[in-house]
Every structure is written in C-alpha cells, then in structure tokens.
Amino acid sequence: MNLLFVCSENRLRSPTAEEVFSKYSGVSAIGAGTNADAETTVSGDLIEWADVILVMEKSHRNKIAKKYKEQLKGKRLVCLDIPDIYARMDPDLVKLLEARVKRYVRF
Numbered sequence: 001m002n003l004l005f006v007c008s009e010n011r012l013r014s015p016t017a018e019e020v021f022s023k024y025s026g027v028s029a030i031g032a033g034t035n036a037d038a039e040t041t042v043s044g045d046l047i048e049w050a051d052v053i054l055v056m057e058k059s060h061r062n063k064i065a066k067k068y069k070e071q072l073k074g075k076r077l078v079c080l081d082i083p084d085i086y087a088r089m090d091p092d093l094v095k096l097l098e099a100r101v102k103r104y105v106r107f
Contacts, residue, residue, distance in 0.1 A: 003029045003105065004050035006060050010038040012088045013056045017097050019089065024107055034063045047071040052105055056082045078104045 005017035014031030021029040030049075032042040047053065047068045053075060055061045061079045065072065080100045086093035 001027050001105065001107075002049055002051045003027060003101075004042075004046055004053045005029060005031045005056075006042055006053065006064065007031070007033055007056040008035050008038070008060070008084065009033045010040050012086060013082060013084065013093065013097075015039070016086075016089050016093055017054070017101070020094055020097055021101065027107070034060050042068075044068060044071050047075065050075065052076045052078065054078050054080055054101060054104065056080055056084070076104070 007013040010033030018031035
C-alpha cells in the first residue's frame with residue numbers, strides 16, 4: 001500500500017506521517033508539500049504512485065483536487081484535519097495521525 005501524506009511545507013506533519021507509517025508492514029509512505037518551497041513538492045508522479053492521498057487540511061485537498069484532477073481518477077483523497085501546530089515527531093501528532101489514518105486505511 002502506497003500512502004502519500006501532504007501538508008504545506010513538507011517539514012513537520014507529512015514527514016512525521018512518512019516516518020511513522022513507513023514502519024508499518026506492507027506500507028510505503030512518502031510526505032510532500034503543496035508549496036513551491038516544500039522539501040518535496042507534490043507532483044503528478046507522486047499522485048499516480050499513491051494508493052491513498054492523505055492531506056492535513058482542506059486547503060491542501062482543494063489545491064491537489066484542482067491541479068491533479070486527471071491523475072486523481074480512481075484515487076482516494078482524504079483530509080485528516082490536522083492543524084499546523086505540532087513539531088516534527090511530536091508524540092501528540094503521532095497519536096493523532098495513527099488514530100485518523102486508521103479511519104481510512106486498513107493495515
């Protein structure tokens with residue numbers, strides 16, 4: 001299962017999700033950002049690679065839905081509603097990610 005996690009800068013939330021879920025058996029996870037200056041920027045290749053795209057905020061979902069409309073056909077695009085208030089690998093962020101992702105992805 002290929003999971004793409006998206007936030008704005010790919011510095012805090014999505015890299016945390018990538019690190020956490022990459023440890024799950026049978027899961028490949030990549031983090032990316034919607035902003036041009038993100039560490040790793042969302043691309044059509046990443047959208048095509050992903051089985052499920054999990055974004056942190058509605059604004060991320062809207063940007064991806066608009067820019068990658070064709071590549072999203074048959075894909076699951078989920079908003080986790082996780083605000084940008086956590087440090088990277090914050091234990092509260094890890095717990096929140098694990099709880100929310102399990103609503104949408106079967107491991």
